[in-house]
Amino acid sequence: MTDIALAGRSIRVLGLTIALGGLLVVVDTTVTAVALPAIVAGLHTSLPAAQWVTIGYLLGLVSVIPLAGWAVERFGARRVYLTAMIVFTVLSLLAGLAWDVVSLAFFRFVQGLGGGLLTPVGTAIGLRATPREARGRLMSLLALPLAIGPVFGPPLAGWLTDAGSWRWIFLINVPIGLLALAVCRRVLPKDQPLAVVRSIDLPGLALLSGGAVAVVLGGTLLERSLGWLGLLAAGIGMLAVFVRRARRVPEPLVDLRMLEHRPFRAGLGVMACFAAAYFGTMSVLPLFVQGVGGDGVARAGLLVLPQAVVVAVFAQAGTRLIDRIPPRRIVLTGTTLGTAGAIALGTAMATDAGYPWLVAAAMVLAAGSGATLLPAMTVATRDLDHDQTPRGITLLTLANQLASATGGAAVAVSLSLLVSARAPEAGGVGGMLALEPAAREALRPELAAAVGAAYVIPALLLAASTLIAFRALRPVARRG
Structure with missing residues (x-):
């Protein structure tokens, strides 16, 4: 077997190993929404109180990024990743026993x-270990959690809750987490912490983590x-003060x-605008189906x-x-497809x-997502050196989370x-979901127009991502 084949196989094994940890994180973001009624009944609590089960998880995610x-510089990437996996697995067990x-x-x-x-450190590990010319192949594997997690999570949660108990949506992470931990110990490359580590800027940490938590919490509750x-x-x-x-x-x-690194700045700009629009609208189609169409979950x-399938295919190809x-060419194709898909979906x-x-x-919007988000991250990170990679991934991950929360808040408010x-008789979004069939049918034209118009802001954000890709990703002309 040639060296290239061995390198390709190693990249595939490493990418799939890191993707397993990413899949656990993404799936656990979605599972509690389906199980909330069972949690309310099982713990004898109220729905608003139970919703903090989802909100608390999101706050933990964003505050530690x-x-x-x-942490990678201080303790080494492999050690941080394995510790994070242990924390995730143990706390999954405790959540199941709450x-x-x-x-x-x-x-x-x-x-x-x-x-x-798990996500930023795992991505940094993968990029550090992969040659520049193969980083696109690695990122195609790291895209799998984003493609299948949001679709796989809710059906899994519903099946586990119906077949057993809501506790199993957390307990199932324990055997999977232990398996992932064993595989990671064998596959993840060993590294050493830096000899000289920068000190923690505590005021900056308070501003950045506090601001990130406030943005996610405010955006989540704004609905x-x-x-x-x-x-x-x-x-x-x-x-802003932190910046x-x-x-x-x-x-x-x-x-x-x-x-200051132009490809990094361009990739971050494209990702932030696209993520704000795409993830901000993920709940709109299900809301239309239930609130306007009157159909079930x-x-x-x-x-x-079908969106999950399209995202996976285009992310792999891109x-x-x-x-x-x-x-x-790839990113511009993605942002153009995304913009066209949002306009078509709203219409x-x-x-x-x-x-x-x-x-x-x-599906057109999903194709744009697959051809934009991971390729843009690859553009931003593939020329970073060994020490820059974890810092760059941290900034990209944080920007993506904050953009998604802000985009979701903008869509929810609009x-x-x-x-x-358009339909004051509906009693707001919550009232729209609870309408009787006859009342919903009478208000259907107004409700449809209102939900469709919510895509105006996302379409503008997607158009902005296209403009950034067009201007900032131009090849730099060489002088002389």
Whole structure:
């Protein structure tokens, strides 16, 4: 067997190993939404209290990401990854054994701390160990969790809850986590921490983690009440202060000097705009199916399934081709498809064109996502050196999480305002889901127009990502 074949096999094994950890994290982001009614009944609590089981996990994820780059430098990437996997697995066990909703929410928060390190640290490990010319192949494997996790999670949670108990949506992580831990110990390359490690900027950590938590929390709760807008604004303000501070202190927690690297800056800009639009609208199609069409969760899940297949196919193709053809062509194709898909999807909803048209438009948007997000990350990171990689991945992951939360908040607020303005009789988004069939049918044109119009902001963000890709990813002309 040739050296190239051995390298290819090694990259495939490493990529799939890291992807398994990423899949655990992504699936656990989605499973509790389906199991919330069972959690409410099982722990004798209220729905608002049970929703903190999901919110706590998200807060844990985002609050620990700023420490990823420093932790890799201080302890070594392999050690940090294995520790994070242990924390995630042990806390999954404790979550499955929780005795009330407070303990469950707390265990989920700590579980999120472990999960928040798995993705950026695992990606850094993979990129460090992979030659530049093969990094697209690696990223195609790391794209698998994003493609199948959001679709695989809810059906799995429903089956486990119906067949056993809501506790199994957490307990199932234990054998999988132990398996992943054993495989990681054998596969992940050994490394050493840096001899000289920068000190932790504690004020910067307070500003960055506090601001990130406030943005995610405010954006998540904004759908319930516009009163949470102040918390979202405070979080954005703290992040702005952090950016100003990071440009002045000698050793900032997140190195914003990475933005001086043109491909990195371009990839981050494309990713942030696209992620805000794409992940911000993920709940809109299921909401249309249930609130406007009056169909159940099963139908909504079935209509979303083709998107997962398309994302997986285009992510695999895009990230593999990026090693062979100019990345600008791939990313521009993705952002253009995404923009066209969002416009088509919003138009199909607003005109109530029917489910076949909705699915077709959603597949175009999904194709754009597959051809944009991971290829843009590859563009941003493939020229980083060994020491820059964990810092770059930390900044990209944090920007992606914050953009997704902010995009989700923008879509939620606009959707709430549009439904209230176009169909005040519905009683808001929550009331729309609870309408009687006759009332829903009478309001259907107004409801469809309101939900479809929620795609205006995402379409503008996707158009912005296209403009960034067009201008910033141009090849630099050489002089002389």
